[in-house]
Amino acid sequence: MKVITNIQDLQASIQQVKNSGSSIGFVPTMGYLHEGHLTLAEEAGKNNDTVVMSIFVNPLQFGPNEDFDRYPRDVERDAELARNVGVDILFIPEVVDMYDGKQSVTLSVIERVEVLCGRKREGHFDGVVTVLTKLFHLIQPTRAYFGLKDAQQIAVVEGLVRDYFFPVEIVRVPTVREEDGLAKSSRNVYLSKEERREAPSLYQSLIEAKNRIDAGERDPDSIISMISMNVQENTSGKIDYVEAYSFPELAELSRLQGEIIIALAVQFQQARLIDNIIISVEPEEDSNV
Ligand code: AMP
Numbered sequence: 486m487k488v489i490t491n492i493q494d495l496q497a498s499i500q501q502v503k504n505s506g507s508s509i510g511f512v513p514t515m516g517y518l519h520e521g522h523l524t525l526a527e528e529a530g531k532n533n534d535t536v537v538m539s540i541f542v543n544p545l546q547f548g549p550n551e552d553f554d555r556y557p558r559d560v561e562r563d564a565e566l567a568r569n570v571g572v573d574i575l576f577i578p579e580v581v582d583m584y585d586g587k588q589s590v591t592l593s594v595i596e597r598v599e600v601l602c603g604r605k606r607e608g609h610f611d612g613v614v615t616v617l618t619k620l621f622h623l624i625q626p627t628r629a630y631f632g633l634k635d636a637q638q639i640a641v642v643e644g645l646v647r648d649y650f651f652p653v654e655i656v657r658v659p660t661v662r663e664e665d666g667l668a669k670s671s672r673n674v675y676l677s678k679e680e681r682r683e684a685p686s687l688y689q690s691l692i693e694a695k696n697r698i699d700a701g702e703r704d705p706d707s708i709i710s711m712i713s714m715n716v717q718e719n720t721s722g723k724i725d726y727v728e729a730y731s732f733p734e735l736a737e738l739s740r741l742q743g744e745i746i747i748a749l750a751v752q753f754q755q756a757r758l759i760d761n762i763i764i765s766v767e768p769e770e771d772s773n774v
Pocket of ligand 1: 513515520521522524631635658
């Protein structure tokens, strides 16, 4: 595995790979790798000749009161894990490499960001599409791998790729979870012992929602209240949002039907956790017929 920290070296290596006619599977991350990230890399390895992973904690996607400075970092451990899972090129740029002076063109996301994390984290997705545009141009991936844990990110990135004809296929990878259902996240290390015990209730509430929908419930408000109550009763966290939309359009729903996402964000003392489920819901039988 090559570890590359400099843009010119990366471009030279990518040129070599491209010249040899190899396909490139790309896994963008912010590091502090866990099984979720490694699963993306494994998926990339199955369908591509070369796997490129980036580790970059992108300041542009953090708000002023968010956790950019204390986002967990451990590049040596990450390199070891990436090597073991078959990454060929690990790209770890510095902030000055990615943002060399003032931008003369900025990107701004206008669809699929009025809801969920987009509404709560102003400018977050502008930062995400900006860094991904840079990374896609540098790495020229055949396929890029994203986790469904960050489902709104996938919805936004699919919009970016479609609107600007990026020649890359976006591959959605299911959320990897701990045994008790908690979605794996680099931020889980910031949960206290007590919070860690509570945190599986997030996913349990989503599963309970799915069970109720399977049993015929189609009212979004009733599902959202059930989840909110469940999370409030079983955790010390503060609910940031519990919402349901069509997926990937993220449009409002008067009734739950079609491809839908139910997503939540909960703020604990030192960590904000997100989770979601995406399910296909049969339309209601029309009672007037
Ligand atoms: P991050 O390092 O948090 O920016 O995540 C990098 C990529 O890994 C994103 O595409 C995430 O959606 C994905 N990812 C993070 N956690 C998980 C998980 N538990 N399961 C699957 N993918 C994940």
